[in-house]
Amino acid sequence: MGGERLKIILSLTPPLLIIITLFFGGIFYGFLQSLGYQPAIGKYDINFSAYYNVMFSERYSKLFWTGLGLNLWVSFASTFLAAVFALFGALAIRKTFFAKTVCNFIYSLNLPMPHLVVAVGMIFVFSQSGLLARFASQLGLINSPGDFPVLVRDKYGFGIILAYIWKEAAFFFIILMSVLQSLGENFEELAQSLGANRWQRFRYVILPLVMPNLFSASIIVFAFSFGAYEVPALLGVIYPQMLPVMAFEFFLNPDLNARSEGMALSIIIALIVMILVVFYFWLTQAKIRKD
């Protein structure tokens, strides 16, 4: 019925308008800024020089490309490791009532904790002046706390990765537990009676059954860790620097001209995430078709 449909469209219009304005308006305005359009400081011409500056200028190119490398490394490593830890953790304790209850509780507490708090916790525990370093030197395992390996504010991003693993493993864990719960054990029992050993049951039954959920969760975690700012800002070093931190520094720059570079970099980050997600979808779809 045309009238009904019109009614629905009309009633949806106000919230839709707000969403469209905030979301697409924001993107559009940011995009304009990245193209150098900044009426506030009298710049009206449109060009790609901010993008060029960020990626290829003498001043920023090294920072950008090492930052991109670090970003990819940190996001892939932390997403992958968090997923692996959560998967093995969930498989190990899913049949034990007590461990399951305890872990569910700890992880549920962990979930709403801000990333910032986790990052501070990492410094407290893993830094060279942290809990572990002091323990180790007290126990005589190392001569002084300064001999403790640099795990926080290190140039390989270990501290950042650790913080992300701790935080995102909880997210994976909770999703996996509910998936495993709903699957039950029938498929595994069936596979076992068809001759599948422990490894084969993991490889050919559990993994393919949880994969769709694990993959979707990975996308969320990856996209988040690729664009998030606070953990690398606290646990990272000046060089190499992760891209979101670099973008934020552009914004902090009192020179308003740097705004364009900041916006350009933000849009590059968003584009990279999108390309990776599309590529990933294409990859899994191709795999599904091949299967």
Next chain:
Amino acid sequence: MSDLKIINLVKNFVGMDRPAVNNVNLKINSGELVAFLGPSGCGKTTILKMITGLFAPDNGDIVLDNKSLLPIPTENRGVVMVFQNYLLFPYMNVNENVGFALKMKGIDKNVIEKKVREMLDLVKLPDIGFRKPKQLSGGQQQRVALARALIASPRLLLLDEPLSNLDAHLRDEMRDLIVTIQKKLNVTTIFVTHDQEEAVLLADKIALIFDGELQNYTSPKNYYEQPKNIKAAKFFGGVNFIKSKKINNEFISDIGKINYVGENINDLNDEINITIRPENIKLSKTNDFDHNSFKGNIKSIIFSGTHTRYKIIINNLELECSLQSLGIKNINQGDEIFVHLPKDKIWGMND
């Protein structure tokens, strides 16, 4: 050869006040199709899971070809179970589902492919190898599950209520297919059901289980004519039970002396119940019988199309008799009648 012996099998679960499986003993000969029959919760699935090794028994032994299965892990037992809800792997197509067991054995791809085609032909499902389980009907899924179970030539095939999710006419078709394939491959098979008719139509022997205890284990025919106890007789529609006492090798009951020649006569206690199928009782208006003839009165007559059912009271005992088509002419409620219990058709039970 795959002879299966189940010996004193016991399984307890926490939270149950009786054993889920209580001291079950039975022997299945190679190539036989045996039905486990019993109401919901009587322990059928639990026994199957112990045979596959998914549950460990609390007591007793399971012996296949004179070798205990208990120390062997499930995946090496060669005992395949088909679950009630098919459980086709949703991420695999039909070919991959059927070939699963061979793939686990690391068998060559081409060999698997050929064998999969053979199995799909066997269950009469050629040409659907590349479909996903989602794209199959319930009956088709059931056949794929069967093909998947049979591909590795299991020593023992366990089917847990394979027909309960199918509608009536598919059930008939699948039942015939299962029997045909089972006889063709000569694979020793246990088939779980709670439908008495299905068990009778399918099985060489039926194990009747109540509350974890084996009540009776014999051929379908014997359940009708020579049941082991009242419970077994009742489950198969038995209605006539005559309490009798053995005195000096004669059986005395409320309706009089009963001439008994059953082959179990020497195993019977002093107090027994004698049963007879309604269709084996003979009626006559005159006393034409030379033995086991009793005079009674007709309580009711019900015509059901193919049969006429009579309820007859003899000395306070009610017996039911079923005669073909219209039964006896010119007989009415309250009339006197002679009831004959042929001595080769009556059967005595200790409990």
